[in-house]
Amino acid sequence: MKRTLIKNLLNSAAALNRVRVSGWVRTRRDSKGFSFLEVNDGSCLKNLQVIVEETGPAFGQLAAVTTGAAVEIDGALVESPGAGQKWEVRAIGLRLLGGADPETFPLQKKRHTDEFLRTIAHLRPRTNKYGAMFRIRSEAAFAVHRFFRERGFHYLHSPILTGSDCEGAGEMFRVTTLPLHPPASPEGDGPFADDFFGKEASLTVSGQLEAELFASALGSVYTFGPTFRAENSNTPRHAAEFWMIEPEMAFADLSDNMDLAEDLVKALTVHVLENCREDLDLFAKFVDKQLMASLETIAAQPYERLPYADAVDILKTSGRAFEFPVDFGADLQTEHERFLCEEHFKKPVIVYNYPREIKAFYMRLNDDDRTVAAMDLLVPRVGELVGGSQREERYDVLERRILENGMKLESYWWYLDIRRFGSVPHAGFGLGFERFLMMATGVTNIRDVIPFPRTPKHLEF
RNA sequence: UCCCUGAUAGCUCAAUCGGCAGAGCGGGUGGCUGUUAACCACUAGGUUGUAGGUUCAAGUCCUACUCAGGGAGCCA
Known part of the structure; x- marks a missing residue:
């Protein structure tokens, strides 16, 4: 039976x-x-x-x-x-x-703290809260694929192992088969000559560059997979291994990019509202009383869009005493982002056209020559949910920007090649899947929305 | 990495001015004919994070360390 x-x-x-x-x-x-x-x-x-x-x-x-x-x-x-x-x-x-020995089985029929449950991450999915969390996570992942499939995007499996020596998105984990103290390499060879790949290898920090290559062939693609950052970040919003959704669209500009980001966040939110009601109710009841109202806003209200310069003006004239000064050219601090979306607009906010100095080399230079076509989508409580840009498609401009940033042209020969052969305007972004789940459930620690969190000094299970 | 706070029973927490180590939950035993975080009675359970110091006396004061949480930076 x-x-x-x-x-x-x-x-x-x-x-x-x-x-x-x-x-x-x-x-x-x-x-x-x-x-x-x-x-x-x-x-x-x-x-x-x-x-x-x-x-x-x-x-x-x-x-x-x-x-x-x-x-x-x-x-x-x-x-x-x-x-x-x-x-x-x-x-x-x-x-x-x-059987389960009642003397030693650690889960009681009462509420446990998240801190305690993290120490028994192998058993926490058996609790109501974590069972609900990981059903929602599964359902949201399905919604990602459905969203892109319905829009004609192709799912790209970008590599986890990478040989790019600088992807410009943070510290990387080195991957090696060399012994801890390898004998010195022969004269002239690099230290990785005897390593598995014969060169330095790392875990990917982003699939964006590969996605750009494929968008230049398949039109619209997205990646959705694990990403690794070796930053010593000790915050409730950062993990060393996290999942990122990275769409990339050919024949698209910053405005299309903002439309896509807003549509994606809305679609994922609507999907969990419609398909995970019972599990979401648990979070609305025990984690965040305002959760449902907040999700309704995120699902239905148009997001505020404003240039970085306007955001700076709002912050400057807000009368609020910020810990960090606000001035054109300085990156927005956490307190500034929170003020914008939690207090001033009270809904998701997309800030775009950032000063070129504080953004990455591949972002398209605007005609004013001082800003780039970058955008960040900020949501209440979580902060930066999406970061993206229209990419620089002009060969000479990109070449100049690479050199300005002190990087080597040789390392990016294939990335530049795309600008030599049939280059088109294109744009994309990265959405932190865990951050979306934090927003969707009201959970405030990233370690509680990923099955087995990897953070500095933590590699259990 | 920096700043702040904390660490007492399996879990969540008390312990007044430095003066006998406590409760609820969970566990065990018994009871109860429809319970639902069941209920009632009894019961076991402690190197107070680690190492040192002050004191007649330290869970409590001091120093260092370890770990955890919150905030900041870096970002998604």
Whole structure:
């Protein structure tokens, strides 16, 4: 007999004579003569209530069926006379698949702190909150692919291993098969001559450059995969391994880029609102009371778009005493970004046309010669959710910008090649998937929206 | 990396001016004929993060370290 998902049983239209349920016991309540089991199989937030009678054939193994144990139950789905649920299962068979010693099983039937649950990341998906989180994460990932597929984008698998010695997006993790203290290389060879690739290799910090190459062939592409930054960032918004969504569009400018970013964030938000209602409700109830109102705003309201220069003016005339001074040419600080989207506009804000000095070399130089066609999408509480730009498609300008930044032209021969053969205006951005999940759930620590977080000094599990 | 705060039972936290180490939850045992964070009774459970110092006496004061959380920088 095949098992039925609890999600389907709880949505059943009629009673069923014989069903099989497999799952983990969340709690057991004993009464004289019978016990109630709350069983969860991960298919949904809700548990299934199972009644095991002392006189019934299922009673034998009940003593070992404690919190955390895995069980297989055969029984009848019947209407529940109790108040808490419509359906329950009356067990006629109970099989203990895997016991859980109650003395040592760490999950109690009460609320645990996130800090404690991080120390047992292998068990935390068995809690309501983390089960809900990772169902939402899965659903949001599906929505990413659906969104781009519906718009004719192609999914690009950009490489994880990279030989680009400077991608300009942060410190990189080195990948090597060399011993920790390799013997000196022969005269003239570099230190990586004997390494696996014969040159220095790293984990990617961005798939953008590769996405640009493919956008110049397939038109519109996106990457969606893990990304690595070896920055010693100790904040609730940074992880050394995180997932990024990076679309890249040929024949597109900054305005198209802003449209796409806004559409994407809205589509993902709508998708989880429509498909993860029960799981989201948990976060609205226990994590952030304003979550639903906030998500409705993000899903429906047009985002504010303003040039960096206007943002600076608003900050300067706000009358607010900021810790960091605001002036054209200085990057916006966290406090400035928060003021703009949380207090001034009270909704997502897209700031564009930043001073060239504070942005990357590949961003397209505007006609004013002092700003580049960059954009950041800022959302309340999370800050920078999206960073992107129209790319510099003019060979001579890009060449100049590379040299201005003290970088070597040889390293970018293939990137420059795209500007030599059929160069077109193109644009793209990166969206931090974990940051989206933080926004969608109200969770304030990135370590709680990724299954096994990697941060400085932490590589458990 | 810098600044701030914290570390006491398995978990969450108390402990007054430096003076006997406590509770709730969880666990165990027993009770209860429909519970739903079940309920009632009893019970076990501690090198107070580590190392040093001050003191008749340190969970409490001092120093260093370790770890955690928050804020900042870097960014997505």
